Amino acid sequence: MPATILIGVFAEIPKLRPYTLLIHGGAGNITELSAERERLLYTGLEEAFAAGEKVLEGGGSALDAVCAAVCVMEENEGFNCGRGATLNADAVVEHDAAVMFEGHSGAVCGSTHARHPVLFARAVLERSPHVFLAMPPDSLLEEWDLERVANDYFVTAERAEQLKRVQAAEAIAEPHGTVGAVAIDRNGHLAAATSTGGMENKKHGRVGDSPIIGAGTWAADGPHGVAISATGWGEMFIEGAVAHEIQARVRYLGQPLAAAGEGTLSDEVGTRGGYGGVIIMGSDGQAAAAWNSTHMISAWRTESGVHTQLA
Numbered sequence: 543m544p545a546t547i548l549i550g551v552f553a554e555i556p557k558l559r560p561y562t563l564l565i566h567g568g569a570g571n572i573t574e575l576s577a578e579r580e581r582l583l584y585t586g587l588e589e590a591f592a593a594g595e596k597v598l599e600g601g602g603s604a605l606d607a608v609c610a611a612v613c614v615m616e617e618n619e620g621f622n623c624g625r626g627a628t629l630n631a632d633a634v635v636e637h638d639a640a641v642m643f644e645g646h647s648g649a650v651c652g653s654t655h656a657r658h659p660v661l662f663a664r665a666v667l668e669r670s671p672h673v674f675l676a677m678p679p680d681s682l683l684e685e686w687d688l689e690r691v692a693n694d695y696f697v698t699a700e701r702a703e704q705l706k707r708v709q710a711a712e713a714i715a716e717p718h719g720t721v722g723a724v725a726i727d728r729n730g731h732l733a734a735a736t737s738t739g740g741m742e743n744k745k746h747g748r749v750g751d752s753p754i755i756g757a758g759t760w761a762a763d764g765p766h767g768v769a770i771s772a773t774g775w776g777e778m779f780i781e782g783a784v785a786h787e788i789q790a791r792v793r794y795l796g797q798p799l800a801a802a803g804e805g806t807l808s809d810e811v812g813t814r815g816g817y818g819g820v821i822i823m824g825s826d827g828q829a830a831a832a833w834n835s836t837h838m839i840s841a842w843r844t845e846s847g848v849h850t851q852l853a
Contacts, residue, residue: 543651549581550601550799551803551804551830551831551832551833554798554799554800554824554828554829554830555814555828555830555842555843555844555845556828557726557826557828558709558829558844559599559734559735559842560728560824561595561598561599561607561725561726561727561824561826562702562726562828562829562843563591563595563598563607563608563611563723563724563725563842563843564592564720564723564724564807564821564822564823564829564841564842565587565594565611565615565722565723565724565821565840565841565842566611566722566723566771566819566821566831566840566841567586567587567615567620567621567719567721567839567840567841568592568621568622568718568720568721568773568837568839569718569773569774569787569817569818569819569833569835569837569838570696570718570719570762570773570774570817570818570835570836570837571718571817571835571836571837572718572812572824572836572837575852577595577755578648578727578837578845579620580852581620581732582618582619582620583622583816583839583852584618584814584850584852585590585618585619585620585709586614586615586620586621586812587639587797587839587841587850588839588841588850589614589618589628590612590615590618590723590841591611591841591842591843591848591850592662593610593611593613593614594607594608594610594611594723594725594747594809595607595843596604596610598725598727598728599612599735600602601727601728602727602825603607603643603727603731603733604643604726604731604733604737604761604769604819605641605643605725605731605733606668606734606800607723607725607727607733607735608722608723608724608735608747609641609660609661609664609735610687610724610732611723611725611735612639612658612660612722612723612735612736613658613660613661614655614739615721615737616658616659616660616721616728616737617753619698619700619731621719621720621721621723622718622719622720622721622738622739623637623639623659623719623720623738623739624637624657624658624696624737625661625695625696625698625765626696626698626700626701627696627701627738627739627773628701628705628715628719628739628740628741628742628743628744628745629697629701629704629705629742629743629747630715630730630740630743630745630746631655631709631743631744631745631746631765632746632804632815633695633697633702633705634654634693634746635654635697635739636651636652636653636654636739636740636744636746636747636748637650637653637654637656637659637737637738637739638648638651638652638653638680638737638738638749638750638752638753639653639659639660639662639663639735639736639737639738639752639753639760640663640734640735640736640752640753640754640755640758641660641663641664641667641733641735641759642667642733642734642735642755642759642760642761642762642769643667643717643732643734643757643761644733644734644763644765645742645762645844646667646762646851647667647673647742647759647761648663648664648665648666648667648668648672648673648674649663649666649672649673649674649675649753649754649755650662650663650666650675650678650753650768650822651674651675651676651677651749651753652676652677652678652683652747652749653678654679654680654693655683655691655692655693656689656691657688657689657690657691657695657769658684658688658689659737660737661688661736662678662682662686662688662737663737663753664677664735665682665686665688669686670750673755674755674797676749677747681712685740691748696739699850701742701788704742705742705743708742708743709743709828713743713841715741715743717804717824717838718773718774718835718837719738719739719774720736720737720738720750720758720770720772720774721735721736721738722734722735722737722752722759722771723735723738723769723771723821724761724769724770724774724787724821724822724823724829725769725823726824726825726827728742728813731760731763732737732761732762732763732767732768732769732823732825733769734758734759734760734761734770734771734823735759735771735840735853736753736758736771736772736773738750738752738773738844739785740747740752740776741758741776744767747765749761749776750777750779750780751772751774751776751777751779751780751785751815752776752782754775754780755785756782756783756785757772757776757779757780757782757783757784757785757786758772758773758776758779758785759771759772759785759849760785760786762789762822763825764824764825765825766792766793766831767789767825768788768792768799768802768823768824768825768853769822769823770784770785770789770820770821770822770823770850771821772773772785772817772819772820773810773819773820774816774817774818774819774833774835775817775818777812777816777818777821778802778810778811778815778816779810779816779818781810781814782806782809782814783808783809783810784807784811784820785820786811787810788802788803788806789821791805791806792824798830799828799829799830800822800830800831802822803822803825803830803831803832804832806820806832807819807820807832807833807834808834812834812836817833817835818833818834818835819831819833819834819835819840820832820833821840829842836853837852838853839852
């Protein structure tokens with residue numbers, strides 16, 4: 543496969559408060575965004591960042607913060623998660639999600655009825671002896687007091703039309719719109735959360751990198767700890783163990799966050815012909831992002847306020 547050229551990277555975002563939050567709404571090679579989609583994305587980023595930062599400001603944990611931010615994006619049709627997620631080849635929405643906090647994780651793939659897949663993943667972490675549940679039964683939603691909705695709730699007219707176009711072309715749409723968040727709280731604990739609908743027109747049961755710990759999601763405390771949420775072409779992120787590779791570059795090579803993200807995307811994703819992006823939080827509260835696609839939808843705090851970007 544041909545290498546994909548790295549497009550963008552921003553170096554460490556300084557820690558401006560006793561806590562730090564960084565969120566993303568997906569990376570991809572998007573040719574055009576409608577005015578309505580842009581409005582949804584900007585609104586979603588702003589509301590999600592505010593929700594997560596409010597938790598941190600009130601002394602909440604990094605896990606509470608990343609889940610709060612992702613839940614807001616799961617309610618926003620502009621992103622590929624929750625309501626408005628992509629449809630598989632059978633016109634069904636299958637969600638994947640993962641969380642990691644204090645070295646422990648929870649993940650689900652093939653969730654079809656949890657209104658907030660990220661909270662399903664969190665329940666796996668907190669309420670089960672397991673790490674990863676595939677095609678989890680709906681009975682767990684009631685057992686764990688999680689909201690259940692019909693699968694049709696997630697389907698939007700735009701996604702249904704997109705599936706028709708993709709199937710008419712006998713193709714798999716390039717993925718974009720996965721969401722994620724990384725944070726460090728007042729106690730110095732790191733957390734990451736990622737949620738996605740995956741590829742449009744994917745085969746039933748296909749799983750991307752988002753719920754796979756060490757591929758699309760990672761968080762570990764300690765002097766060289768990092769929290770990572772990835773987005774992009776999941777197959778390449780799985781094969782490159784991208785999230786853990788970034789952690790290894792930081793821990794063992796002493797690389798700065800941005801350099802670790804950039805190098806990993808170049809070596810493990812670009813050389814496989816893939817694309818995507820990562821957001822990274824360090825144990826000192828510094829943050830960074832890197833991407834090798836035309837768009838990296840994200841939000842973070844600067845000295846002048848909250849900054850959002852779609853490109």
